[in-house]
Amino acid sequence: MKCISPPLRLTALCALAALGFSPSLLADSAVVLETRVISTQPQFYHGWPTLTRRADGGLWLAWSGGRDSHVCPFGQVWGMTSRDEGKTWTFPQVLLDSATDDRDAGALETARGTLLITTFTSLAYEPVLKGALGGKASPYLPEGRLDAWKAAHARLNDDERKAELGQWLIRSTDGGRTWSSRIPTIVNSPHGPIQLKDGRLLYAGKELWTQARKIGVCESKDDGQSWQWLAEIPTRPGDDATKSYHELHAVEAADGTLLAHIRNHNPENQGETLQSESRDGGKTWSVPHPIGVWGLPSHLLRLRDGRLLMTYGHRRPPFGNQARVSSDHGKTWGEPILLSGDGKGGDLGYPSTVELSDGTLLTVWYESMVEPRPAVLRQARWRLPPPEAPNLQRFVAIDNICAWPNLTLLPDGSIHATVFGKPSHGQIAGSVQSWKSLEGELWEKVGIPAPHEPDTNRMNVAAGLAKNGDLLVLCSGWTNQKQPQRPKQADFRDDILPIWICRSPDGGKTWTQTKSFPAPDPGWTHYIPFGDIKSGADGALHVSCYAGEWVNERQSTKTKSYRAWHFRSEDDGATWRRTAVISPQGNETTLLHLGGKNWLAASRRSAVEMFFSEDDGSTWTGGEAATAKNEINGHLLRLNDGRVLLSYGSRVVGKFGVLARISND
Numbered sequence: 001m002k003c004i005s006p007p008l009r010l011t012a013l014c015a016l017a018a019l020g021f022s023p024s025l026l027a028d029s030a031v032v033l034e035t036r037v038i039s040t041q042p043q044f045y046h047g048w049p050t051l052t053r054r055a056d057g058g059l060w061l062a063w064s065g066g067r068d069s070h071v072c073p074f075g076q077v078w079g080m081t082s083r084d085e086g087k088t089w090t091f092p093q094v095l096l097d098s099a100t101d102d103r104d105a106g107a108l109e110t111a112r113g114t115l116l117i118t119t120f121t122s123l124a125y126e127p128v129l130k131g132a133l134g135g136k137a138s139p140y141l142p143e144g145r146l147d148a149w150k151a152a153h154a155r156l157n158d159d160e161r162k163a164e165l166g167q168w169l170i171r172s173t174d175g176g177r178t179w180s181s182r183i184p185t186i187v188n189s190p191h192g193p194i195q196l197k198d199g200r201l202l203y204a205g206k207e208l209w210t211q212a213r214k215i216g217v218c219e220s221k222d223d224g225q226s227w228q229w230l231a232e233i234p235t236r237p238g239d240d241a242t243k244s245y246h247e248l249h250a251v252e253a254a255d256g257t258l259l260a261h262i263r264n265h266n267p268e269n270q271g272e273t274l275q276s277e278s279r280d281g282g283k284t285w286s287v288p289h290p291i292g293v294w295g296l297p298s299h300l301l302r303l304r305d306g307r308l309l310m311t312y313g314h315r316r317p318p319f320g321n322q323a324r325v326s327s328d329h330g331k332t333w334g335e336p337i338l339l340s341g342d343g344k345g346g347d348l349g350y351p352s353t354v355e356l357s358d359g360t361l362l363t364v365w366y367e368s369m370v371e372p373r374p375a376v377l378r379q380a381r382w383r384l385p386p387p388e389a390p391n392l393q394r395f396v397a398i399d400n401i402c403a404w405p406n407l408t409l410l411p412d413g414s415i416h417a418t419v420f421g422k423p424s425h426g427q428i429a430g431s432v433q434s435w436k437s438l439e440g441e442l443w444e445k446v447g448i449p450a451p452h453e454p455d456t457n458r459m460n461v462a463a464g465l466a467k468n469g470d471l472l473v474l475c476s477g478w479t480n481q482k483q484p485q486r487p488k489q490a491d492f493r494d495d496i497l498p499i500w501i502c503r504s505p506d507g508g509k510t511w512t513q514t515k516s517f518p519a520p521d522p523g524w525t526h527y528i529p530f531g532d533i534k535s536g537a538d539g540a541l542h543v544s545c546y547a548g549e550w551v552n553e554r555q556s557t558k559t560k561s562y563r564a565w566h567f568r569s570e571d572d573g574a575t576w577r578r579t580a581v582i583s584p585q586g587n588e589t590t591l592l593h594l595g596g597k598n599w600l601a602a603s604r605r606s607a608v609e610m611f612f613s614e615d616d617g618s619t620w621t622g623g624e625a626a627t628a629k630n631e632i633n634g635h636l637l638r639l640n641d642g643r644v645l646l647s648y649g650s651r652v653v654g655k656f657g658v659l660a661r662i663s664n665d
Contacts, residue, residue, distance in 0.1 A: 030323065030337045032382045033360065037369075038089055045069050045374040046078075048104035050191045050299075051364045053354040055109065058083055060176065061364060062105035062117050063377060065092060069140040070347060070375070071125045073152040075101040077117060081176065085356045086379060095179060099155045100164050101125055104350070106192020110201065115172040116224045118185060118192035120208055121165050129153055165209045171224055185227050186218040189248045191299050191352055193220070196252055197665060202282055203227065204250035204260040213242045215262070217250070217282050233276050233285045239266040245274075245288075251300035253308060253329035254664045255641050261298035261310065262288055273298045273312060275330065291333050295322055299352040304359070305662050306643055311339065311363055313349015318342075321351045321365050325384065339363055339380050344370050359383065398435060398443050402426070406463040406532070408471065414438050416508050418449065418473050420459040427492045430457045432475050434508030449502040449511045450475040457492060458500070462543045464533025466503070472573045473502040474517075474529035474543060486554050493557055496526045499545070501573065518567075518578055520547050525559065531590025531635070533573070536616055537597065541569040544582060544589040544601060564589040564603050566617040582611050582620045592636035592644065600644065602626070602634035608648050628652065631659060 039046045047070065049063035058081060065078030077096035080089045096102055098121055106118035128138045129149050141149060156164060167188035171180040185193075187205030194202050201220040207213050216232035233248075235241040244265040251259050258278040264270065273296055274288035295312040302308055308326040310333065318341030324333040339351070348367035355361055360383045368375040397405075403419040410416055415437045422430035434447040450458035450473065458477040466472050477497045482488040499517035504510060520526050527545035534542050545567055548559025564586040567576045582589055586603030589611075594600055601611040601620065606629050611622035627634070627648055634648040639662075647660040 030339065030361075030382045030384055032339060032380055035340060035378060035380045037376045038086075038364070038379050039377040040089075040091070041065075042372040042374065042376070045072070046377045047075075047366045047375055048190050048350045049352065049364050049366055049377055050105055050107040051352045051354050051362065052107040052109055053356075054115075055113065057085070057357060059086060059354065059362070060107050060109070060115060061089070061377075062095065062107040063366065064103050064105055064119070066094070066097075067374075068142055068145055068149075071101075071128055071140045073101055073125045073129070073149055075103055075122075077102050077105045077119050077170075079105075079107075079117065079176065086362045086381065096168075096170055096182070098164060098182075100161060104188070104190040106190060108192050108195065108201075110223050111195050111199065112223050113173075114223050115176055116169055116192065116201075117172075117179075118167070118169045118188065118203075120167045120188040123161055123165065125149070126153075167205070167208055169224060169227075183225065183227075186229055187214075187216065190297055190350055191249045193224070194250050194252065196258075196281075198281070200281075202230075202250055202252075202258070204233075204248040206246060206248065215241045215245045215248070216285075217260070217278075219282065230282050231278075231285060233260060233262070234287050236266075236268075236274070236288050238268060239264075239288075247297035249298055249300050251302055251308060251330075253302065254306040254643055255329045257329050258282055259300065259308070259330040260285070261300060263296040263298075264288075264290075271296065271315075273310070277330065293324060293333060293336075295349075297350060299350075301353050301355065302664065303355055304664065306641075306664055309353060309361070311351040311353045313351060313365065314341075315346035315349060319345055319348060321349060321363065321380075323353070323363075337384075339382060340365075340367075340378070343367055347375060356381075393441070395441065397437075397440070401433075402459075404459070404461070406461055408463050408465060408532075410436075410465075410471075410507055411469055412507075414507070415440055416463075416471060417443065418461050418463040420457070420461075422457070426457055426459045426478055427490075428457065429455060429480070429492075430459065432458045432461055432473065432502075434471075434504070434511075436508060446508045447504065447511055449473040449504065449508070450477075450500050450513060452477065455480045456497060458497070460528045460530065462529035462531050462533055462545070464541070464543070465535070466541065466572045467535060467539055468572060469505075470573070471504040471508055472533050472541070473504075473511075474533070474545070475500050475502055476526060476528050486556060489557050495557060496528060498526045499529055501576070503573065514574070517576060523553070524549050524563075525557075527565070528587075530588040532592075534591050534593045536593055536599075537595070538616070540616070541573050542591055542593070542599070542617055543567050543569075543576070544591055544603075546587040546589060548587075561585055562587040564601075566591075566601075566613075566620070568617060579617050580613075580619055582613075582617075583609060583623070588633055590635055592638060594638075600636060602636050602646060602648075604632045604634065606630065606632070608632055608634040608646065626661065627659075 045067035047064045062079045064075045066076040078092045101122045108116045168182040189205035219230045247263040262274040269290045273293045276285045276288045295314045298312045311323045320340035323337040351365035353363040364379045406418045408416040417435040421433035431452040435443045437443045452458045456479045460476045462474045478492040480492045501514040525548045546564040551558045564583040583603035589603040592600045597616040599613040607625040608627040630651040637645040644663045
């Protein structure tokens with residue numbers, strides 16, 4: 001789960017109605033934090049850049065450098081990197097230099113960590129050179145540079161120059177230290193291919209040097225080493241795709257839809273971006289249609305919160321770059337957001353954008369400015385306001401209890417809450433209670449899953465549904481009775497009570513208790529349940545429990561460390577067995593079934609850490625923090641659109657409350 005959104009503040013008590021909560025995400029005005037020139041060689045024209053962010057947070061920027069002008073024979077593919085999210089950049093290096101003009105550079109890091117740089121070769125400078133040889137001046141050919149142009153042109157003869165035309169890609173498997181020879185890619189577009197979640201690479205573009213000059217997509221199933229034609233994008237009736245469709249870019253939306261944007265120069269919607277969609281992995285595409293955006297070409301990015309962002313050049317007043325946001329997987333796009341508007345003319349644009357670790361956005365484009373004269377690379381760091389959840393209501397659901405609520409959605413659509421029913425952090429006697437609500441606003445107490453014994457409490461729970469529809473609650477707690485092996489402890493901290501297995505066949509009204517659960521290891525406390533009881537693909541039930549390792553159990557109930565385990569039941573919750581350690585140092589841990597044998601766990605330490613299992617909980621890997629320090633006690637929910645919602649509490653001073661993040665992968 002690498003792709004996690006910035007935190008969203010939940011202003012309802014139990015936005016816990018995270019039982020299907022999928023808010024509309026609204027676009028708003030950007031706040032541009034900084035704009036500056038980042039190219040360092042003002043003697044050259046810099047054009048058509050692409051910015052990409054690597055899995056380790058590093059940035060790669062590729063563009064066409066070493067140029068005299070927009071059209072010339074000197075173009076090379078250049079690249080530079082940043083390790084501090086664009087604050088500083090390395091000195092440029094030449095990645096590719098053919099014997100003719102190397103133009104627009106795309107950049108991508110694949111899921112395997114391979115860097116890909118795309119480009120195409122061009123002879124567009126030839127008419128300028130021929131005109132100059134005949135005495136015709138051109139703004140593309142600077143004064144005093146004709147001899148250099150002639151020498152560069154003479155590197156190849158006519159046949160060699162035509163043979164050099166192509167669409168190309170180079171690969172690096174060592175972080176950009178070395179690069180492969182050129183690989184043909186069938187199509188080209190300024191910002192290159194994209195990574196799909198199924199492992200394929202998809203390249204939306206145009207055949208530049210064939211007679212057909214088809215518009216469509218090709219794919220690679222071997223990390224960019226070879227490419228195969230996949231599908232043609234149909235032509236809108238009345239359009240000429242060969243002459244007037246250009247410079248595509250694609251994105252995979254959170255719902256799996258593929259979108260391709262097309263630069264359009266047909267009379268209808270001239271200068272606008274058209275959009276085509278595929279819902280079968282790129283095999284077929286819809287007829288391109290306008291989306292109400294004047295500007296081109298577009299770069300597409302899926303944000304961590306699931307929204308789509310398009311950035312594009314705006315080559316009429318205000319000259320500059322703009323952005324728009326889609327909150328519905330590309331069905332509609334919001335109002336334009338101005339990123340820059342101080343350009344002198346139309347020789348600018350081709351912006352591309354990445355999302356930084358703090359949720360701000362970094363956009364890089366090229367621009368011919370008044371000074372310095374040749375085109376430069378500019379970048380803007382900016383931010384959108386976080387998506388808001390409209391119409392959230394905040395209210396007290398159940399008064400005068402400490403709670404630790406666990407919510408279960410029942411088959412009839414009602415909500416069951418398992419809560420500790422006393423106004424104390426477990427330091428008075430009390431029982432876990434069952435409460436029920438139709439919509440989460442009005443609650444009714446319906447039962448007691450685990451009636452406490454004298455001078456004890458039952459307060460720690462995991463809850464969920466058995467396969468037969470029964471409510472299941474695993475419940476432990478604390479005793480206030482002095483234990484024979486050690487001195488009296490603080491109130492209700494004399495010992496952790498063994499887990500009871502509690503079961504209700506009628507939605508929480510009546511309960512039975514089975515007072516049998518696996519014993520702990522020597523030197524460890526009894527197990528404490530937490531989170532949801534979940535069903536796997538094979539029908540087994542799964543839950544997490546944690547325990548603490550005693551410092552000296554003959555002196556006190558203090559523990560020196562915790563450990564969270566995975567437990568499994570093959571008889572619909574009647575008995576349980578321990579299978580594996582989830583988090584070697586975690587405590588309160590919740591599980592989510594991702595399908596098949598795949599599981600996700602959110603475990604509490606000083607932050608919420610994520611763990612993964614691909615074998616039904618037999619082994620677990622991970623441990624990467626998904627929240628900041630003191631943002632803890634996570635809950636995981638699979639939303640209807642497939643994304644995963646992580647909600648958690650914030651105990652950070654000045655930030656107390658309930659927060660959430662969304663993962664798209």
